[in-house]
Amino acid sequence: xxxxxxxxxCPFSRKVRLLLxxxxxxxxxxxxxxxxxxxxxxxxNPAGQTxxxxxxxxxxKPLMDSTAICEYLEETVEKAAMLNGSAAYRAETRRLxxxxxxxxxxxxxxxxxxxxxxxxxxxxxxxxSKALREAMKAAVRHLDYTDYLLDxxxxxxGSTMSMADLAAAAQISVADYLGGIDWKNHEQTAKWYRGLxxxxxxxxxxxxxxxxxxxxxxxxxxxF
Amino acid sequence: xxxxxxxxxCPFSRKVRLLLxxxxxxxxxxxxxxxxxxxxxxxxNPAGQTxxxxxxxxxxKPLMDSTAICEYLEETVEKAAMLNGSAAYRAETRRLxxxxxxxxxxxxxxxxxxxxxxxxxxxxxxxxSKALREAMKAAVRHLDYTDYLLDxxxxxxGSTMSMADLAAAAQISVADYLGGIDWKNHEQTAKWYRGLxxxxxxxxxxxxxxxxxxxxxxxxxxxF
Numbered sequence: 001x002x003x004x005x006x007x008x009x010c011p012f013s014r015k016v017r018l019l020l021x022x023x024x025x026x027x028x029x030x031x032x033x034x035x036x037x038x039x040x041x042x043x044x045n046p047a048g049q050t051x052x053x054x055x056x057x058x059x060x061k062p063l064m065d066s067t068a069i070c071e072y073l074e075e076t077v078e079k080a081a082m083l084n085g086s087a088a089y090r091a092e093t094r095r096l097x098x099x100x101x102x103x104x105x106x107x108x109x110x111x112x113x114x115x116x117x118x119x120x121x122x123x124x125x126x127x128x129s130k131a132l133r134e135a136m137k138a139a140v141r142h143l144d145y146t147d148y149l150l151d152x153x154x155x156x157x158g159s160t161m162s163m164a165d166l167a168a169a170a171q172i173s174v175a176d177y178l179g180g181i182d183w184k185n186h187e188q189t190a191k192w193y194r195g196l197x198x199x200x201x202x203x204x205x206x207x208x209x210x211x212x213x214x215x216x217x218x219x220x221x222x223x224f
Numbered sequence: 225x226x227x228x229x230x231x232x233x234c235p236f237s238r239k240v241r242l243l244l245x246x247x248x249x250x251x252x253x254x255x256x257x258x259x260x261x262x263x264x265x266x267x268x269n270p271a272g273q274t275x276x277x278x279x280x281x282x283x284x285k286p287l288m289d290s291t292a293i294c295e296y297l298e299e300t301v302e303k304a305a306m307l308n309g310s311a312a313y314r315a316e317t318r319r320l321x322x323x324x325x326x327x328x329x330x331x332x333x334x335x336x337x338x339x340x341x342x343x344x345x346x347x348x349x350x351x352x353s354k355a356l357r358e359a360m361k362a363a364v365r366h367l368d369y370t371d372y373l374l375d376x377x378x379x380x381x382g383s384t385m386s387m388a389d390l391a392a393a394a395q396i397s398v399a400d401y402l403g404g405i406d407w408k409n410h411e412q413t414a415k416w417y418r419g420l421x422x423x424x425x426x427x428x429x430x431x432x433x434x435x436x437x438x439x440x441x442x443x444x445x446x447x448f
Contacts, residue, residue: 046369047323047327060312061312061316063312063315063319064319065318065319065322065323067291067318067322068315068316068318068319068322069315071314071315071318072311072312072314072315075311075314076311087296087299087300088284088285088287088296090295090296090299091287091292091293091295091296092285092292094289094291094292094295095287095288095289095292098289098291098292099271099289103271145270
């Protein structure tokens with residue numbers, strides 16, 4: 001059985017979990033708080049980041065980095081392929097995965113995690129309200145962009161569900177948990193997100209809680 | 225013919241150019257200075273980053289993001305495959321590509337570009353010597369890690385040359401151009417880098433210059 005090292009609000013672990021869920025691959029969760037920089041974890045992954053995926057029974061080297069893990073799963077598990085279509089379609093899918101993993105994360109998810117999670121549970125500092133405002137303004141810009149993408153097609157990369165949707169949903173779900181998303185005026189993205197939230201792959205994520213941090217009421221409501 | 229939007233010291237464009245060179249795919253260079261945020265370029269790539277690859281004759285949508293471009297080339301050009309071996313080997317290759325694209329870039333290449341290129345040619349500020357010292361200290365740590373990897377095998381990811389080597393060489397070559405690499409005590413990595421520098425795919429990069437910024441003497445010397 002796969003073991004996935006993660007914490008409930010890690011967006012990159014969520015991306016991998018959504019893919020595992022869609023593919024029907026079983027796994028156990030191993031709680032890892034990367035901000036503690038546990039020696040054994042750093043020895044396993046010098047980047048010090050979740051997710052890491054291991055399968056002790058199979059004696060594989062640990063898989064690290066969410067993109068490398070997702071490509072591995074795409075190559076080894078045929079069911080529910082999320083990198084589909086022509087080479088150009090796959091390039092657009094991968095561009096969007098990087099967009100959400102890098103730009104959305106940097107502008108929105110990372111500052112929200114820092115201000116509302118790390119400061120609450122680890123450094124015990126007061127959140128910086130300017131940084132929070134900036135993140136929430138960036139979220140409006142980013143959701144304008146996803147609205148634009150979804151104006152042109154049913155899914156982020158085009159006519160079929162892909163890794164781009166899972167990467168987007170993973171980041172958005174963490175930002176939403178941390179109160180960073182104002183759904184007003186983003187009906188296209190909200191409609192797409194309602195569809196994703198109602199998928200069986202999404203349910204385990206929505207029911208999980210990070211200790212000491214409560215999500216807003218609408219967070220796990222499929223008809224928010 | 226492909227057109228590659230880039231500037232001479234863009235490490236991500238260098239990664240793509242090394243792959244194009246290995247595969248023997250022809251391309252024209254289009255100079256783009258992403259820090260100027262030219263409207264037409266932002267319209268093409270909302271991330272505002274090089275490289276972007278287009279082929280006006282074929283009427284393809286522009287390809288964006290160096291990883292999406294490299295995966296596209298791997299899928300469409302058989303020659304000189306750089307994602308090889310078992311799924312686990314490919315996962316290790318992709319993990320290392322992310323390592324160099326993200327961690328090496330963040331710790332070393334990005335601050336060097338900011339302090340020694342952007343400040344010289346664009347903002348006309350004085351470089352921050354503390355930031356430069358930090359980047360050069362980080363380079364020692366990172367080259368200790370590549371020495372360790374190359375202690376165990378001939379190439380970064382294992383027994384065969386891969387995208388991990390191209391990603392590493394792209395970052396290292398820009399850091400070296402900007403005087404950020406002290407080769408002393410890094411014989412393993414230096415030996416590997418000498419091998420890469422002498423490949424035909426590397427020659428066009430080494431002969432290029434960024435206006436107003438001269439590299440150190442050893443930069444284009446294959447036997448440095």
